[in-house]
Amino acid sequence: MSAAPLLEVRDASVRFGGVHALRGAELSVSTGSLCGLIGPNGSGKSTLVNVISRLTKLTGGALLMDGDEIDSLSADRARAAGIARTFQTVRLLPSMDVLANVMLGGATHFAQRSVAVNWLWPPRRANANRTARQAALVALERVGMAAHAHARPQALPYGQQRRVEIARALASRPRLLLLDEPTAGMSHHEREEVGDLLMELRREGLTQVLVEHDLAMIHRVCDHAHALNFGRVIASGSTQEVAADPGVREAYLGHGSSGERAQDSERAQESGPPESPAKVSQ
Amino acid sequence: MAIASISSWYAGNETLIQNILIYALLAFSVQVVLRAGVFSLAGIGFYAIGSYTAALLLKKGWPTVPSILAAVLLCILLGYLLALLLVRLRDLYLAMATVAFDLMVGVVATNWTGLTGGPLGVTGIPLVMGTLPIFLTAVGAMLLLGLLQRGVLGRSFEAIREDEPLALTLAIDTSRYRHFAFVISCVLGCLAGAYHALLFGTIEPTDAGFELIVLALSMVIIGGFRSWAGALLGAILLTWLPLELTSVGSWLNLVYGGLMIVLATWLPGGLLDALRALLRLPARLRLLLRSPSSLAATGEERG
Numbered sequence A: 001m002s003a004a005p006l007l008e009v010r011d012a013s014v015r016f017g018g019v020h021a022l023r024g025a026e027l028s029v030s031t032g033s034l035c036g037l038i039g040p041n042g043s044g045k046s047t048l049v050n051v052i053s054r055l056t057k058l059t060g061g062a063l064l065m066d067g068d069e070i071d072s073l074s075a076d077r078a079r080a081a082g083i084a085r086t087f088q089t090v091r092l093l094p095s096m097d098v099l100a101n102v103m104l105g106g107a108t109h110f111a112q113r114s115v116a117v118n119w120l121w122p123p124r125r126a127n128a129n130r131t132a133r134q135a136a137l138v139a140l141e142r143v144g145m146a147a148h149a150h151a152r153p154q155a156l157p158y159g160q161q162r163r164v165e166i167a168r169a170l171a172s173r174p175r176l177l178l179l180d181e182p183t184a185g186m187s188h189h190e191r192e193e194v195g196d197l198l199m200e201l202r203r204e205g206l207t208q209v210l211v212e213h214d215l216a217m218i219h220r221v222c223d224h225a226h227a228l229n230f231g232r233v234i235a236s237g238s239t240q241e242v243a244a245d246p247g248v249r250e251a252y253l254g255h256g257s258s259g260e261r262a263q264d265s266e267r268a269q270e271s272g273p274p275e276s277p278a279k280v281s282q
Numbered sequence B: 001m002a003i004a005s006i007s008s009w010y011a012g013n014e015t016l017i018q019n020i021l022i023y024a025l026l027a028f029s030v031q032v033v034l035r036a037g038v039f040s041l042a043g044i045g046f047y048a049i050g051s052y053t054a055a056l057l058l059k060k061g062w063p064t065v066p067s068i069l070a071a072v073l074l075c076i077l078l079g080y081l082l083a084l085l086l087v088r089l090r091d092l093y094l095a096m097a098t099v100a101f102d103l104m105v106g107v108v109a110t111n112w113t114g115l116t117g118g119p120l121g122v123t124g125i126p127l128v129m130g131t132l133p134i135f136l137t138a139v140g141a142m143l144l145l146g147l148l149q150r151g152v153l154g155r156s157f158e159a160i161r162e163d164e165p166l167a168l169t170l171a172i173d174t175s176r177y178r179h180f181a182f183v184i185s186c187v188l189g190c191l192a193g194a195y196h197a198l199l200f201g202t203i204e205p206t207d208a209g210f211e212l213i214v215l216a217l218s219m220v221i222i223g224g225f226r227s228w229a230g231a232l233l234g235a236i237l238l239t240w241l242p243l244e245l246t247s248v249g250s251w252l253n254l255v256y257g258g259l260m261i262v263l264a265t266w267l268p269g270g271l272l273d274a275l276r277a278l279l280r281l282p283a284r285l286r287l288l289l290r291s292p293s294s295l296a297a298t299g300e301e302r303g
């Protein structure tokens, strides 16, 4: 495994009016690694994911992929360049079935080309529809949702919707996969399965950033982790080091211990999707 | 016999059919942007621009096809520029700005007397247009709009409408797609206006006013904005209904209003959705008779 960083975030800051969501966050994700991102509520994890996927602009700092600055890239270009993501709250389109949702993830190359030609040139249309369909079916198979290809997403249980989201991100064969709490609201068993999937993807060389509250999960699947608090990275290193870091312990204790957080997510499974306090940022 | 009765029916209803076709083009112009989540009513302004351009060129002695083509090209150019100007506006703000644009076109048409004939409008436009070219244009538009709403391309527009940030993360350059839909809308509005002028021979600067904006929008909302078929349904209904309901007179607006409220409340997809549900009913009943439990799964489908 190469140690060269695929992604580097340098001194990133993001301000929303008076709110400092990120203040000088530093992150380095080496090629092929599975990097965990932890932190209490509102610490800036989703904002960081939004920054990397280019949905949110940096107010300061730099973002590098393969050593090249990508802070001026638009979100659609970022996806075309291989940065795919899932969302903290599931964002599948209710007007189309699961397969069609995932096909949109598998047509990123087509989406970047001229709309007029895509519209009027039959071979290109046909080719795009066929390849997107194949890519979507493969991705659905991977996440174990192939049998539900023709279901409406809103008819599926929450955990399955999340897996469809992962499939949509995988369908374009990304180089970097950003997962914003992909197991929130899942049962223990489902969570294990998603963990297995992420480790399998890692073995195939896919670089991933995993935002996760459950430290046990981080510990099981990640190579290394970063802990965020108040928009800063307060600890990074191996998952044990980060979990043992006094700053991290304090950050979590200040907002509830890690044990309570685990219970939080248990409760979330029973009561359905946790409503996010900052919906706009996801 | 049958042919004779069809042709006599046609002779009696030719104007109605022409109107339906022209209004269908105008309704398409609103539908194509609404489907992409672009709340633009600029098509009505381009209806006016198209009608004046084609009519004035024709009166200058230009042949028919070049006059219409020139109008279309002008609308593509102006539509492109207008879209650049309005690129940051969304939803209600965009709707307001495009309505303002439509009304401004009307003001220019009324006051630029030297070019447009001012408040009197344009008369004596050569009647060079027949039903067939309009019919063929409308059919062509349906085919092309059908392509625009099918497959991955069609769903990309839906993604933009339903969740624009998500569409961005799917590598869809949403501003380019929105821009594209906007220009297509301008062209369709332009064609409707040009055909109307060349078919009926007169233009008044008030033709493309607030009433036409409301009418076109009503057609699309009542018929259904998700497909060109909904816009067509709305155009047929709202062109034909006033003729059938002449007895209700000015109460007609009450009928429209009531219909709009009912649809907005229970059928946001318009009458097209109701029609589709109706067509699916036999299949659903058959399914129910075979295995009652399976309905639960498909029953969720419409959400």
Ligand SMILES: Nc1ncnc2c1ncn2[C@@H]1O[C@H](COP(=O)(O)OP(=O)(O)OP(=O)(O)O)[C@@H](O)[C@H]1O
Pocket: A016, A019, A020, A021, A039, A040, A041, A042, A043, A044, A045, A046, A047, A048, A088, A277, A278, A280, A281, A282
């Ligand atoms: N679009 C926005 N506008 C204003 N404030 C925002 C926006 N997005 C995020 N914030 C604020 O920025 C801070 C960081 O939010 P963020 O969503 O990144 O936290 P998080 O670590 O993902 O939290 P959680 O665990 O709840 O998901 C919060 O205080 C949040 O309220």
Ligand SMILES: [Mg+2]
Pocket: A045, A046, A047, A088, A180
């Ligand atoms: Mg978050």
